Amino acid sequence: MLADPRELDRTAGTMMPAAADIEQRLLFLEVTPDDIRLLREIHPLLLPRLPEVIAGFYRHLLAMPVLRLLLRDPVVLDRLHHLQGKYFQTLTAGDYGTEYVRHRLRVGLAHQRIGLAPEWYIGAYRKYLGDLGPVLQELLTDRPALFLPTYNALMKIASFDMGLALDTYIQASRQQLRDSEARFRAAFGQAAVGLAQLSAEGRWLRVNRKLQDIVGYSEEELRAMHLSDLTAPEDGHTDAPLLRALADGELETSSRERRYLRKDGKQVWVKTTFTNMQPDGSAAALVAVIEDISQRKRFEEELMHLARHDALTGLANRTLLLDRVSQAIAQARRSGNQVAMLFLDLDRFKTINDSLGHDAGDSVVVEVGRRLKQAVRDADTVARFGGDEFVVLLPELPHEHIAAALAQKILTALFQPMLIQGHELAPACSVGISLFPRDGTDGKTLLRNADAALYQAKALGRGNYQFYSEEMNARTLDRLTLESGLRHAVERGELQLKYQPQIELASGHIVGAEALLRWYPAGQDLVMPDAFITIAEETGLIVPIGEWVLRTACAQQVAWRRAGLPALRMAVNLSARQFRQPGLDAMVARVLADTGCHADALELEITESVLMDRADAAAVTLQRLSDMGVQLAIDDFGTGYSSLSYLKRFPINALKIDRSFVSDISSDADDGAIAGAVIALAHSMGLTVVAEGVETRQQHDFLRQLNCDLAQGFYFSQPLPAAALEHILIDGEAKR
Structure with a gap:
């Protein structure tokens, strides 16, 4: 133009x-x-x-x-x-x-x-x-x-x-x-990045204001310096080969990230791009673009820290732990030492979370992490896997007893009370231990086996530590198999209810039945509740299974009533997790409405330990159920630490004496005296007394003499399918 x-x-x-x-x-x-x-x-x-x-x-x-x-x-x-x-x-x-x-x-x-x-x-x-x-x-x-x-x-x-x-x-x-x-x-003087001209030997010839700001040196000072004078020792070994490659024409340009030493002694991360502008070797051979990337590096380090550490406690997470396990195993292969993996979780964490809230639970987790860090060696790694699960990695162990000693130290540290939101809490823990190379040669295997050992520690009463063994692995596999099958048991129709009659001792009539759960996995033998109820509790499967039990039992009670059979009260057990589940009363009301079962024909059994755990909340739940007309019974009475006077605060209708008292009631004077006192005191409180596990004529007669109201056990009948009990009711036959 x-x-x-x-x-x-x-x-x-x-x-x-x-x-x-x-x-x-x-x-x-x-x-x-x-x-x-x-x-x-x-x-x-x-x-x-x-x-x-x-x-x-x-x-x-x-x-x-x-x-x-x-x-x-x-x-x-x-x-x-x-x-x-x-x-x-x-x-x-x-x-x-x-x-x-x-x-x-x-x-x-x-x-x-x-x-x-x-x-x-x-x-x-x-x-x-x-x-x-x-x-x-x-x-x-x-x-x-x-x-x-x-x-x-x-x-x-x-x-x-x-x-x-x-x-x-x-x-x-x-x-x-x-x-x-x-x-x-x-542009050179006002550029937002550092710019410079250097000789082929790496001498600073000309620099702009931004570069002076980045490194803290004036242009006059830099002109008296060499490139290597700025480079941090960690990166200095790269300068000479870089300059040689540029001077020889092997490279026209090169970009690298490195650390420079500022005049004040601090390190600054920079991205340097060197370009050979005059390959004939004349004085001003190199042009450098130098960008301050310290902020990006800090951001990357923060992201890396977040990716490898637990956000709540700052401890290592699974990713970082497995990385360190790999390093520890490689080192142990060279030294011939062992590596220990300690897997632990808190024994009463859910109770703390449920009763005091998640903020209190978080505070407990943070304090546990702090105590674990204090308990271990500097070379050890403490990691949090989420929730209340922690893992401690012990590298370079000459003897396994060091792992045992540290596990005991951890148990002691966590048993000491901690003050959380004005509450003195002692969550305690259980610990499972696996060792390299005995129990696994990679991190995931060691973790899995330490988890199996932890499960064994919990099964043995909690508050202890256990080393992994092959037997534990077999039990763990069995447990996983049970858990997997249990998840589909309801939809596959593998669950059944058996009904054990409850006999009125004064008349000998059947007046009630307790619904007892049985599991018949396809192609396998019967699995009794003792083998799977704990798994159902821990996994939460007890909630849908429990509702199925309640609905099936109520529907059966209605079917017998509509068939003109004697009116029976249906007793159904509630597990701890079911009882604490929000909306329990609404679920019970819904089942009663759906099945047509009368509220007073249903008796819900709760163990005394469940009531003692969170007494105030338990009282509220029981009152709601009682207001509906549902009958309430204390199951396995005598196995906990409650007293009848303490139980007066709850709207209870019946008391079930545990079979451990009944078994020796006719031959052990102490058991007989205790049973008599319990029956008399319960009657004075207006409670019905039911004896469980009656298996002999002598037990039957003794309980009748003590004026016990109801009894159940093999002496009368084993748990029966609904059809079998129905025949007994029709015939009016029951063993006296």
């Missing part, structure tokens, strides 16, 4: 040579007064012929493809025609002073600005000088002796013009270079 005329005038003015310089140039070209006179004489004759010369000139330019692209804009071409026409009109006018030179510079600038290279523009002079020759010869036909002097004069002025044209290109290029250098200096 053609430049603005005012801008052309302004630029041409800056390029104007002095008048003396103009005279000097004309003198050098031997322009004489005779030359000027000859040109002035031919001027009026030449003017009418100029349009055809100018047209031929531009036809010649447009014949070249590369030039045609530059002149494709008709507006630009028209303005160039106009400028060139004015130029040709002054070419032979004989006045070659300041105004002529200014106009000549404007024409040259116009062609330079559209991108016409000097070799094309200067070469074009040959064209119009060649075209003017025949025109001059024609005009001077009557004076042939003047042709050569006139043409020679024209050549001198054309040479003068070519010099001016070269001035426009040279000075325009110089100005562009000055502008470029100014922009570079501004």
